[in-house]
Amino acid sequence: RQTSKEALLEFWTQAERKTGVKINYKERVEDITRSGDGFIVKTNRGTYPTRSVLLAIGRRGTPRKLGVPGEEMSKVVYRLIDPEQYKGQHVLVVGGGDSALEAAASIAETDSGGGVVLSYRGAEFDRAKARNRDRVQAAAKTGRLQVMMKSNVKKVEAESVSIEHEGEMKQVRNDAIIVSAGGVLPSEFLKRVGISVETKYGTV
Structure with a gap:
């Protein structure tokens, strides 16, 4: 059964309200050290003594960046929050997985009026689900989405972006x-806090 991001977000929001669990948003764990029978958790905001630590950080880790000039501009983000906020704008989505295809299709489907470009360095979307590939194909047929395969972002500027597309x-x-x-992957962080990481066939 497929669940939309909106439905999943609503589920977790309700769970937070019902359980009363305290969540410290925008707080990053930087280190975990032993202290007697427990641990000291250091974050970008402070330190917390605790008897136990449960790591539920997933395998995604921190977002992979482009590493190009201009990427530090505020117009560059690493996840889609609300497609509606991009109405009327010229938007570039970079990537070839499900998140990228979902973002590009969702923005294009809002009929932004500006134009959406999906840039991917590969030759085909072989990692994405069929339903997301179909959404991208449908949006491209309407002219709301331009797909640039075998392309790489080279430079970000205030009102434009330089993309190398098939050698041009x-x-x-x-x-x-x-x-x-x-x-x-947060491999270095895990090793630093004393957790051994074993890699097999490219997966952790």
Whole structure:
């Protein structure tokens, strides 16, 4: 059974309200050290003594960045929150997985009026689900979405972005960029806090 992001977010929001669990948003764990029979958890906001630590950080880790000039601009983000906020804007989505295809299709389906470009370095969307590939194909047929396969972002500027597409450099008008290129595994963090990591066939 497929669940939309909106439905999943609503489920967790209700769970937070019902249980009363305290969640510290925008707080990043930086280190975990032993202290007697417990641990000291250090974050970007402070430290917490605790008897036990449960790690539920997933395998995605921190968002993978493009590593190009101009990426530090505020118009570059690493996840889609609300497609409606991009109405009328020229949007670039980078990536070839389900998150990238969902973001590009969702924005295109709002009839933004600006134009949506999906850039992917690969030759085909072999990692994405069929339903997301179908959504992208449908949006492309209407002209609301431009798909650039075998392409790489080279530079981000205030009103445009430079993309190398099949050996040719192109300047594309742009107001916002959503990078959905996966994440960097938290292997170093896990090793630092004393958790052994074993990699087999490219997976952890």
